Amino acid sequence: MSILRLSWWFAQRYEATSAQLGLVFFAANLLLALAQLTAPMLVSRRGLLAAMLLPHLAADLLLAAIPFAPTLGSAVTLLLLRQALSKIDVPARQAFTAAVVPPAHRTAAASMTSVARSVAVSVSPLAATTLFTGALVMLGAPLLVGAALGIGYDITLWRAYRTAPMAER
Template sequence: MLAGGPAALRGLWPGVPADRRWLLVLSVLAILAALIATRLSDAVEPTVAHRSCGGLVHSRRTVRRLAALFAVDAFAGGFTAQAFLVFWFTREYGATAQLMAVVFFAAGLLQAASSVVAGRLGERIGLLNTMVFTHLPANLLLAAIPFMPALPIAVILLLVRSALSQMDVPARQAYVVTMVDPGERTAAAAYTNTARYAARPVAPLAAVALMQFPWIGLPFLAAAGLRIAYDLTLYTLFRHARPMSDQARAYGHQPC
């Protein structure tokens, strides 16, 4: 918003600076976030008595399966990165970078609000159901965007999709820690997040290859198709899985 918003608001504030050094605000905020992280106390870590005796032990198989699925989801997300969306909307509808900055700003607000809603929804229908049943319609909307006849309709679909697509993020993070021993939560988060971060950067290369075809909407379909497959596989594999706390009570299992 800070990078593209000033030009979009020039009609209301003619003297607003258009310098692209507004982008540096992102770096400043990132540094500030890192400083805040250093202020966290040991209370955010498991107590010494419940820490794992070394990495993943009892939950290794579960974490590996989740990490593989999350990697597919992240890879699919890389097909429709923001840079691609700006390029596509500009080429197909003549949208300006300033307009897309405002669109992404609105999308960010919707995603932030959806995170709060996701927490309450997870309490009502369960974390796995929240992950899958919000992600599926979001991906169907993503697949529909390249077929829209006009810019306003495509933007509306993108915003509705944004409101749904990130609801699985807090649910996913909470789901991971419920499926492992308390002492293995840090390791589980490290494995699953690393899988996502390692897979996502590869997708833009594949997206560029798809864009060589006559129709440049193929990355939308590739992203949506992979993510729908991820949703269905995740639900199939884990719909009967029980949280680790329930397993411990049932079998008398204790973390090492």
């Protein structure tokens, strides 16, 4: 979900001000960037697949919890925790892709992965807009759908690659 739509939802649901939201999203994006530095340590301890999926799954569960937060403070805490975990998978995913694809095809595989993510990101505003109607928006339907899709992605990758040699430490 875009920052604009998420900001609107926080303003509608919790009466968050623009000043509060500016600080929240500054902190969220800073955490997102800093958290990626933990990926190498996680890969060395758990392996590429776990480093991709564990933080991503935890981030999706936190995303699903946000609509149930009773206060702005608790919702922001969940969002910040989610952001701290949500992109740890990026370096591990890039390394995993390089490990499972023959060297001659790595550039093409990296391009296809980027294109697939870009298409998914471009479709999400349309899907979120559809879910931003009436009572659905107050229930946090876009957040719940996004979390469900992410969890489905994690489970699918785990099932497909759990026995791959590079998935282990």
